[in-house]
Amino acid sequence: MRTYVLAVLVVCLSRAASAQDRPDVSKVQIKATKVAGQIYMIEDIAAQFSGGNIGVSVGPDGIVLIDDKFAALAPKIEAALRAISDKPVRFIINTHVHGDHTDGNAAFGQRSTIIAHENTRKRLITGRGKIRPPAPAVALPVITFEDKIAVHLNGEDIRAIHVPSGHTDTDVVVFFTKSNVVHMGDDFFNGMFPSIDTESGGSVKGLIANLTSLLDQIPANAKIIPGHGKLATTTELRAFLTMLKETSAIIEAGIKAKKTADQLKADKVLAGYDTWAKDIKADEFIDTLYNDLIR
DSSP: OOBOOHHHHHHOOOSOOOGGGOOOGGGOOEEEEEEETTEEEEEEOSSBOOOSOEEEEOSTTOEEEEOOOOGGGHHHHHHHHHTTOOSOEEEEEOSSSOHHHHTTHHHHTTTSEEEEEHHHHHHHHHOBTBTBOOOOGGGSOSEEESSEEEEEETTEEEEEEEOOSSSSSSOEEEEETTTTEEEOGGGOBTTSOOOOOGGGTOOHHHHHHHHHHHHHHSOTTOEEEOSBSSOBOHHHHHHHHHHHHHHHHHHHHHHHTTOOHHHHHHTTTTGGGGGGOSSSOHHHHHHHHHHHHTO
């Protein structure tokens, strides 16, 4: 099991590590795995947490990265990229604001163009105390958008769309239309309870709405890169959505019955979802859902 950032486990934020909580780079092992067409995924190959999954488009025009993990991992990311392409990284698309997906901007932004939703830039500029210090200028997106944007490179139409108030209010999902691959960012934690960062505009109802809409848009045979977890298909994504609907309904019923979060934990209301309780445990997820749904 990955050793995730302590801040995540304590307050159920995202894997937005503060400076002192970055992974031990010496222990991190990552690799580029072929997904489909000209798309790869850079993922962990050992127990040490390295940040969110990176999507990679390769071809004669250069490389497009979807997210870039932590800045200290840039040499290892570069090594993984060199194994599949000798072209430079031309563009980076951030799926959302959290540090395990954007901290590498500080390294790659020196020679690549960063693209993100407007809220990502705003939140990177302002920071969030010790959890997320303000980002340096080199790490800020230089191209931002409200609803959608397209990058046409390597014969691939790479389309990024904003999905509102799910994991955060900065979320972007990326479609590689030719290769039939979708990068979901942290709107999808494959096979595990997700973090929902309400302090950054996230909500479980928004996440459920996003996934319901996206499943109507994603081809049934598409490959799906989650923000965390193994490469997936629409089968795993539908299972994730079903889990969110069912667990939310359970907590809402408890709220209507005037029960506290502690009472719901004592009742073990999510005991039927033990297989999802990996890095975020059931009690922590109860707190996340309860505090969100009671607002």
